[in-house]
Amino acid sequence: MTVTARHQALAGVVGLALLCLPWVRHALEASMWRHMIVQFPLLMGAGALLAAGLPARARTAVARCNAQGICGLLLVVLVLAVGMVPRVLDLALLRPEVEWAKLAALVAAGAALRLSWRPAGLVLQFFFLGNVLPMMAVVGSLYIESPLRLCNAYLLDDQARLGEWLIGTAAGVAALWLAWVAWVMVRREARAQLGAPSRAPR
């Protein structure tokens, strides 16, 4: 484990401990949009940092069951799909066992995302985002359009704001990924031209 990896894992432990503190949880879960748009990604971030602390042997063992990052990305899709069911938010407030299961699932999803992102490659990343982001946008528009409160614990305007954030986040992530892909392509192209100046560009 390198020094930065240890630092990252340490940051993950500290972050997760902070997120588990009752008053931090209550503050984040007091509003519907903070619950999903702030707490969910923070927990996934803590999981991603923790994944840096995995010893090499464990990493190899995980990679053996995770060809092209397929299992990891599948886990993330499933956790996000189930996590966006409105009942999860209500139950997480009412039943501690659901709250802890939600927490563990999101941390695991964050770790899985980090371990699977590179192995997946651009094509699988595109496939993954092509599933997750439209799902987020559709759920977001349902939250905005619903005339009924979908969670007993939250108000209608809070729900609509969550919907807007979900759509905005989906659009933002898509734009970021496309920009990143464009940058990778340009760099690849440049490298190819430098490496083989005599060959005609494809």
Add this chain to the structure above:
Amino acid sequence: MWRTAIVSVLLLLCGYSAAAWLTRDFQVWTDEGARRHDVALHPVPAPAVAVQGPGVTAATLPALLAEGGDVHIVDFFYTRCLTVCRTLGGSFQQLQAALQADAAAGQPSGVRLVSISVDGAHDDPAALTAYAGGLHAQPALWQFVRVPDAAQQQALLRRLGVVVVPDGRGDFEHNAALLVFDRHGRMVRVFDLAEQQLALNYARHLARQPAPEGLS
């Protein structure tokens, strides 16, 4: 690669089971939906909390709901409410009118109405009397009660799945609904406010069932 395939299938199974458990086999998506679904399958007995209200002689909620062997339609409200409780009050006025029409036609329906305050600290019997008067409630058909003890009120709301949240403007929002209690004081159905006629017909139907022994 085969390891990846096996783990993927296991993950899919886990995800499917979690989603099926969460949504009651893909029938409900919200906790309110799950509550209504569960109540219909497993009636919830009213907890024995002390109640108090104008003209109410019963000391506890189960005793109140067992009075006269009637079926009850129950709602939750508070007198300072300016939003959804007004709608509820209107619904209950229409329900009362329908019950009065039943009685006038010589066929008492055996259904009565109870409004329970979620603001027991403020809604004392005097406040309830004034509120009931404003809605022209007939005490024989429609009673108003509060649960004076805060802990008992909390227990009652939790048991019946009523969630009250402050709306940030000094008011409260709650999952307002029409709760139908059978003659034994068990909550057997939860209807949406829009399903007022359905709730009434269901309660009338329950009241027409043969009376249990020991009750008229």
